[in-house]
Amino acid sequence: MANAMPGSQKSVVLLGGGSTLARAMAMRFAEKGFALVLADLDTAELEVIAQDLRVRYGQSCRALHFDALDYGSHGDFAAECAKALGETPGGVVVCFGVTPVQEDAQKDFSVAHHCLDVNYTGAMSVLEHFATLFETRGSGFIAAVSSVAGDRGRQSNYIYGAAKAALSVYLCGLQNRLFKRGVYVTTIKPGFMDTKMTWGMDLPARLLTDPEQAAGIAVQAILKGRGEAYVPGYWRLIMLIIRHIPGMVFKRLSL
Ligand SMILES: NC(=O)c1ccc[n+]([C@@H]2O[C@H](COP(=O)([O-])OP(=O)(O)OC[C@H]3O[C@@H](n4cnc5c(N)ncnc54)[C@H](OP(=O)(O)O)[C@@H]3O)[C@@H](O)[C@H]2O)c1
Known part of the structure; x- marks a missing residue:
């Protein structure tokens, strides 16, 4: 039997819900009729976003506190989301992340450690709880915002x-x-986006994507059950080329 398409149950949890990308994704989900839980460190700011979404789209939207580093709380958090929505969520999307300045992470291990803890360990910890819930139910979707930076280590940002x-x-x-258990998983790989994370960074303007556009691509990929989405799609070609540069050449480049 074919898996139920992601989004057949219209509720979603956005982790890192206050991020620029998550805010834009929340609007896309709300306009498609999804009930939302937005979860992040700063619940006061989230409550303002949630109120705006409720008024604009007439959808249920709850703001919950979530700390990616508080691993021990993640099981209870998943249960709290189900309580807030009145059902086990249809899906969950990890949007939180931190990008340290590469030189700072090279010099100070605590900066590098924090980067790994938030971007990887925190995501893995919380997603395992949702994975078990969705696996037991036999449906759902899980997505996380990774990055093209993970496709090949470059000197400018290899710790991130x-x-x-x-x-x-x-x-x-x-x-x-x-x-095989009816659950879809999508890896979102953006290139550079114009968000508070990249504020003040010296990035090529031509390659900077508007978060609204990025959110549209990401939500579409999730609801179509795609395994992976480069955002925008041309990053697939750019990274294909970068991944295939021979090691002898690559180590001499300043990327
Ligand atoms: N911007 C880019 O060019 C780019 C490119 C590729 C991938 N990405 C990825 O896209 C995702 C969204 O990023 P964005 O650009 O929209 O950045 P952003 O606006 O800076 O959002 C990052 C979010 O992560 C939250 N966060 C940080 N530490 C957390 C923790 N311990 N627990 C819970 N939440 C935490 C932040 O909350 P506070 O604000 O309260 O600290 C913030 O809401 C991230 O995973 C990022 O790595 C971004």
Whole structure:
């Protein structure tokens, strides 16, 4: 029997719900009739976003506190989401993340450690709880925002890239585990987006994507049950080229 399409049950939890990308994704989900839970560190700010979504789209939208680093709370958090929605969520999307300045992470292990803890360990910890709930039910969708930075280590951001590479490999394994159990898993790989994370960074303007556009691509990929989505799609080609540069050449480049 074919899996129920992601989104057949219209409720979703956005982790890192205050991120620029998650806010844009929340609007896309709300306009498609999804009830939402937005979860992040700053619940006061989230409550303002939730109120706006309720008024604009007439959908239920709850703001919950969530800390990716508080691993011990993640099981209870998944149960709290089900209580807030009145049902086990239809899906969950990890949007939280941190990008340290590469030089800071090289010099100070605590910065590198925090990057790995939030981007990888926190995501893995919370998703395992949702994975078990969805696996037991036999439907649902799981997505996480990884990055093209995880496709090949580059000197400009390899510590962040290593955390995102771990996340991408984790999601690939989760997909392999859960597809047969009726659960879809999507890895979202954006290039550069114009968000508060990249504020003040010296990035090529031509390659900077508007978060509204990125959110549209990401939500569409999730609801179509795609395994992976580069955002925008041309990053697939860029990263294909970068991945295939021979090691002898690659190590001499300043990327
Ligand atoms: N912007 C880009 O160019 C780009 C490119 C590729 C991938 N990405 C990824 O896209 C995702 C969304 O990023 P964005 O660009 O929209 O960045 P953003 O606006 O800076 O959002 C990052 C979010 O993560 C939250 N967060 C940080 N630490 C957390 C923790 N311990 N627990 C819970 N939440 C935590 C932040 O909350 P506070 O604000 O309260 O700290 C913030 O809401 C991230 O995973 C990022 O790595 C971004």
